[in-house]
Amino acid sequence: MWTRWNDVDRMFNAMDLLQHRLNRMYGDYGRWPGSAADWNVEQSTPRTNLYDAGDHLTMKIEVPGMLKEDLNLKLQGNYLEVRGTRKSDTPEGYSSHRVERGAASFTRSFTLPSDIDSAKVEAKLTNGLLTLTLPKQEAAKPKQIEIS
Amino acid sequence: MNKRAEVATREESSLERNHDTPRIAPLVDIYENNDEILLHVDMPGVDKKDIAVNIDNGKLFLSGIRRIESIGSAQWEEFGDLEYMRTFSVPQTIDSAKVNAELKDGVLRLHLPKSEAAKPRQIEIKSD
CATH class of the missing domain: 2.60.40.790 (Immunoglobulin-like)
Incomplete structure (x- = not known):
């Protein structure tokens, strides 16, 4: 039924929730210098x-x-x-642990x-x-x- | 009992939903030398007063809220209001009283000095 917009809304909420969970789970996984921090299009x-x-x-x-x-x-x-x-704003004399912002x-x-x-x-x-x-x-x- | 009833009801009443500001992990560089750990965090559009840095129990919480003021009608919008948020584990050897941060050109630079006891020490070899 088209009047039930909050059903659709709820469905999207569930998808957002899933995306958040995945982001949290894989937050550090497969992070590559310069890659986007999120599951979004790079x-x-x-x-x-x-x-x-x-x-x-x-x-x-x-x-x-x-x-x-x-x-x-x-x-x-x-x-x-x-x-x-x-x-690059890498400071002199520092060793780098993580570089995402190249x-x-x-x-x-x-x-x-x-x-x-x-x-x-x-x-x-x-x-x-x-x-x-x-x-x-x-x-x-x-x-x-x-x-x- | 009351709570269960709330869960069971459909959210029919809330026709107007307020969308939460999305939370995004900012891009971060982490550097270290003998004296300190240095973090560079990209936070474009965030004002100095909207940034919070907390160190508690070995965790470093970074948060920066961005509000974009719009003038007129939007033709396209690829970014908007959001909260940059990221948490790190920091070693207990950080002297949290001396942590300092500066914001310049949308980049937050966070200096986490190591406490004296944690700094590497050159050991001299004595000859007789």
Whole structure:
């Protein structure tokens, strides 16, 4: 019966529970440098979020351990390319017991839903999270239409 | 008795479910030298005040809660609010009073100094 949505919900809950149990059981098993910590699809590029606030877009990118010198942004019309390199931060004179966070580089490109005014783009890096504020071009901005 | 009744009822009443923030194990590097054990933990987007580090009974608990503020409607979302959580066994030789942590660029660096008694000592060979 379609009205019983919480049956479906409960079923998914059970699956989540199973996944959690497995994660706990195999938490340390088969961990390889650079492999994802979870039973999720492995990702070699950083995760991103994109929000549309009407007159501008906001993109958030996870870049832990990267400095602003390590990141490179390129924008053309509605095409955005993000490049980054993470250097290894192994300290001198230490022996390593476990290395999951190794050095890596990535390139990720996006086709944004509207053209961007590239002169007004702002990028901010806080706590390993890159936030891009991408103002839309005039033509792409939403307009209020008066009813006469 | 009351509890059993609760278990038996269907969760019909809870139409609105609040989803718990997912708990994810962060990626960790562990280094050691003669003086300390050093942990590097990836916690992108976590604020300093939302990180908790506890050492209790030979266990080290790490927790960091991330809240993502969204502006406008989401076009796509590959990450969101979560709790980074991981537990380690630490040797009793760690001087828990001197543990210190720093957060920079989304990476938590945790210094666990070894107590004096546990540090390796060079033994001199005396000649007569």
